[in-house]
Amino acid sequence: MNIAVDAMGGDHAPGVTVQGALWAQSEWGVNITLVGDQDLLGEQLRKWEKTGNGIQIHHCSQMVAMDESPLKVLRQKRDASIVVAFDLVKRGKAEAVVSAGNSGATIGAAVLILGKIKGVERPALAGIFPGAKGKVVLIDVGANVETTPRQLFEFGIMGDVFTQSFLNIDNPKVGILNIGEEGDKGNEQVRIAHDLFKQGPLNFVGNVEGRDIFSGDVQVIVSDGFVGNVAVKLSEGMAETMGIMFEREMSHSLISRLGFWLGKRAFENFKRKLDYAEYGGALLLGVKGIGIICHGNSSPKAIKNAIRRAADFVNNHVQDRLEQGLAKFQSKGLQGD
Amino acid sequence: MNIAVDAMGGDHAPGVTVQGALWAQSEWGVNITLVGDQDLLGEQLRKWEKTGNGIQIHHCSQMVAMDESPLKVLRQKRDASIVVAFDLVKRGKAEAVVSAGNSGATIGAAVLILGKIKGVERPALAGIFPGAKGKVVLIDVGANVETTPRQLFEFGIMGDVFTQSFLNIDNPKVGILNIGEEGDKGNEQVRIAHDLFKQGPLNFVGNVEGRDIFSGDVQVIVSDGFVGNVAVKLSEGMAETMGIMFEREMSHSLISRLGFWLGKRAFENFKRKLDYAEYGGALLLGVKGIGIICHGNSSPKAIKNAIRRAADFVNNHVQDRLEQGLAKFQSKGLQGD
Secondary structure (H helix, E strand, C coil): CCEHHHHHHHHCCCCHHHHHHHHHHHCCCCCEEEEECHHHHHHHHHHCCCCCCCCEEEEEEEEECCCCHHHHHHHCCEEEEEHHHHHHHHCCCCCCEEEHHHHHHHHHHHHHHCCCCCCCCCCCCEEEEECCCCCEEEECCCCCCCCCHHHHHHHHHHHHHHHHHHHHCCCEEEECCCCCCCCCCCHHHHHHHHHHHHHCCEEHHHHHEEHHCCCCCCCCCECCHHHHHHHHHHCCCCCCCHHHHHHHHHCCHHHHHHHHHHCCCHHHHHHHCCCHHCCCCEECCECCCEECCCCEEEEEEEEHHHHHHHHHHHCCCHHHHHHHHHHHHCCCCCCCC | CCEEEEEECCCCCHHHHHHHHHHHHHHHEEEEEEEEEEHHHHHHHHCCCCCCCEEEECCCCCCCCCCHHHHHHHHHCCEEEEHHHHHHHHCCCCCCEECCCHHHHHHHHHHHHHEEEECCCEEEEEEEEEEECEEEECCCCCCCCCCCCHHHHHHHHHHHHHHHHHHCCCEEEEEEEECCCCCCCCHHHHHHHHHHHHCCEEEEEEECHHHHHCCCCEEECCCCCHHHHHHHHHHHHHHHHHHHHHHHHHCHHHHHHHHHHHHHHHHHHHHHHHHHHHCCCCECCCCCCEEEEEECCHHHHHHHHHHHHHHHHHHHCCHHHHHHHHHHHHCCCCCCC
């Protein structure tokens, strides 16, 4: 197995991407191809005194800035690291791509080079949240700013298949993210989607609310990419703020500091659960291959964990199972008709 | 001062509303009028063995169910508790309304009976979040499912005036909730709003992301009511889930349990910061009077704190300052033109 890392993508590339890749390689022995400028990447590798066992560089001459127009990139930068990375997957030289770069360009490159799975109108990003009663898949967390009801329904099908194949949950409960449980709540888009889901084959439980993203009562929650993206980033910001507040409180008195010291390991386990860097990036569903999209400001740990997640997807044949699952829905005339 | 409580509104009314009102009365000595069925309310008061010092009942014959159509309520139920409560404010018999009832009907009743402040197109709900660097006002958290760019701009002005008058922050930083910082990110609505804000008089810092709701770097964040409502409920759900996970971790070993016991007070302070019941409800901005809208499933503590917050608004003349502030903007031709 070989994972292609877009080494030039992200706010702190290539330092952070190379560090994360080296970490993943030494921890799990996964083979990694760093895609990017060979001089810059060679320099980074020398900095860490790595000879590159299990790590190779695939040179390319261009990179994509975080604020560049995705369309322009795809038209004019055919040798950009993110384009070349997906090309490696297309040509069978790598099994998955991890990128912390410009997410619009990454999604665009995935669609352009790998192509969409038959019947899929819009690929979408699946994010995984740690609910109290188990994991929750939120789809879409940022690929599609605006969506039609039909696309939301498609997200539900992809989320269902993904949850069954990756989280091994049979017949997961699927809900629409809305501002109330009644079917007539929300904007037109979610109201029409509600009717589509009701007629569909999924284990649809109706509308759910923001709090359900962390309850775990429902395993798949669909939303447009705007709301989903706000939800992901809000959760991260809240976890961080809670961490700060918690440490502040715990340092107020000698006795609470003692308590903090005694409970330290438990606190660390707790913090790890809330730390999104542990979860790596979001998975792009609906294209013919595996792409993991990380935050622009990912830490080396986040890159490391995204690589691990990519390897998990490959090992679990998530892509094949996703394509088969979608084909099954499609053969029933529920998709792409 | 007298606060009118819609005693029949909410999932657990009138038990919870009466209990919250009694608690607020005994703790802060605020006068409260319970609006609702006098038999039911009298029974509740007797249950708590309160003779009603500082608490009076204003009888009405109708109530509103949580899933009733707001429009139908306003047309057909003129003696519903929420309608009568706002009527008390209109007639100068009360200074503010607190309701955990059907929020659509509550907002509708406020607009119908109190009327909108001159120049305001759409009243909006302001929610207050505990950011790491200070409080953050998010507006709108649920009054308007869909908004125009112009309305988002109006929310910014109301949020600015509210933050100055209630949180005493001069010239607060105002941002638009979006999925990226660049001006061209997001849907059409936020892109056009971005231009309006840029030309406007506020201390506009551009787009902000979900994480900023808990950072405190920006004091006023505008969004449509759909996204804002998801954000509020997500935060509540996350705080709850974190509490559960934390207790689980802390009970794993004897030593962490000891740590938990020693740090108990600090944990409690911490939990209180995250407990939304501490913050009471959201304030409806843009109508000629004070209305606090609480969750349908509010606890007595949430009702108590919402009453306290209503009293704070009255004591701080927030309403007058809001109307004056909006008039100032309006006289500059920035509002309602």
